[in-house]
Amino acid sequence: MDLDYQDRLMRQHYGGSSVGSSQSPIKCVSPFKLASPSKEKLADRFVPLRTNARWALNFGSPNDKNKPSAPPPKKSKDLCPDSTKDHYAYSCLLTNELLGHDISDIKYQDLSQSERRALVPVRTNPNQNLLQFQTTNRVPGTENLDPSAPDYSLSPINKASQNLLMSPRKAVRKICKQPFKVLDAPQLQDDFYLNLVDWSSQNFLAVGLGSCTYLWDATSSNVTKLCDLASEDDAVTSVSWADRGTRIAIGTRRALVQIWDVSTQKRIYELSGHAARVASLAWNGDLISSGSRDRSILHRDIRHPRVVPDRELKGHKQEVCGLKWSPDKQLLASGGNDNKLFVWDNRSNTYLQQYTDHIAAVKAIAWSPHQHGLLASGGGTADRCIRFWNTLTQQPLNSIDTGSQVCNLSWAKYTSELVSTHGYSQNQILIWKYPSMQQVVKLTGHTFRVLYLAVSPDGESIVTGAGDETLRFWNVFSKSRAENDSHSVLNLFTQIR
The missing domain is CATH 2.130.10.10 (YVTN repeat-like/Quinoprotein amine dehydrogenase)
Structure with a gap:
């Protein structure tokens, strides 16, 4: 390699310090030792802080300023009655499909707020598996006795869930809290x-x-x-x-x-x-x-x-x-x-x-x-x-x-x-x-x-x-x-x- 070219190259790399042309490139000092020491401690990998990531709402980086952040979740008191009712119906639908319950009707308008929370079905059988990788064994000849059998239904959901979705819903009566x-x-x-x-x-x-x-x-x-x-x-x-x-x-x-x-x-x-x-x-x-x-x-x-x-x-x-x-x-x-x-x-x-x-x-x-x-x-x-x-x-x-x-x-x-x-x-x-x-x-x-x-x-x-x-x-x-008039x-x- 040309010695003049090597000398110019070393000066550019070291910020203008001159290195003798007679020095061999093998004997030059390593640039890692000549560089100014960094005050930050270097690590072999970067572990991000994920405390406030809110993965349920935002799958991007929490420090990404260019990406708009997802709105905060609404509180229960801000939800309208219709959305709350739909959420309750959806919960019952999942309960039917995953836990094997037979909820076919919801009288949501007749329930108080505490009763709505109390009547959300839970899994009553602790031995029941939530995720099953094989179907239960059935006795031959008894398939038609089960009306909710998915093998013979055109719908992906069982009979109880179909009745749940098709059940009529009454409009929620809204009372104005301000005098007219x-x-x-x-x-x-x-x-x-x-x-x-x-x-x-x-x-x-x-x-x-x-x-x-x-x-x-x-x-x-x-x-x-x-x-x-x-x-x-x-x-x-x-x-x-x-x-x-x-x-x-x-x-x-x-x-x-x-x-x-x-x-x-x-x-x-x-x-x-x-x-x-x-x-x-x-x-x-x-x-x-x-x-x-x-x-x-x-x-x-x-x-x-x-x-x-x-x-x-x-x-x-x-x-x-x-x-x-x-x-x-x-x-x-x-x-x-x-x-x-x-x-x-x-x-x-x-x-x-x-x-x-x-x-x-x-x-x-x-x-x-x-x-x-x-x-x-x-x-x-x-x-x-x-x-x-x-x-x-x-x-x-x-x-x-x-x-x-x-x-x-x-x-x-x-x-x-x-x-x-x-x-x-x-x-x-x-x-x-x-x-x-x-x-x-x-x-x-x-x-x-x-x-x-x-x-x-x-x-x-x-x-x-x-x-x-x-x-x-x-x-x-x-x-x-009133639907339930007294007929005593x-x-x-x-x-x-």
């Missing part, structure tokens, strides 16, 4: 024992505000002042519409019951007889029943009003704050501040039944329109329970602790659902599915106790009132009839035609 209308209700009293809101069959909402009673037309949203008791030094303590929606009863603080004609906006009767405020009212045709702080219940027929009431019911030891007639108008349920629930017959002055399981005031009372003799009641702050009673057999059926004061109860018109409003301390509105008592939805928005509740005449909407002086309207119920032989009203 909010109205101001100044001077709406924050008193647990009063009943100041009622919705008529003619779609008029009556609200007692201080000494006045207002009517709100749900069709046109017009507001009318029906009466003002300020000149009489009185205040409204309860309102109740007659069944036909043309007359309204108003209970007052001065122990009076006034009957008003809505069409003429005139007072027809003023009935006395109580010694204290009238906190609860209930109609039975032309018969008006009133409950008072004087612990009595009075029955009066407005067709022949008398100074002396037709009948007087005595049994409560404290104020009567809840009154409800049964759908057949034969029984009257009354609740009082003495923690007792009474059931009265329409033709007797003594109570037929007495229930004393509540340990707080019983204001919330509701008769089921779907099952004859089924009565629901709710207790106050110390009780917090919704209890169900069979008035045909006088037996308690069920009890559930709601966690807060039960102020009102009302059944859905077409489905086996129940709405309850609550006070201390959560101030929420709950929709329940009966008889499982699973929570369908929880509605919040009121900042005070939800003391008042009324259902619209079409059975779809409810209105709630609270001490925050607001009325909130919610769409909560469906018009579809004890219910004579479903048998007679």
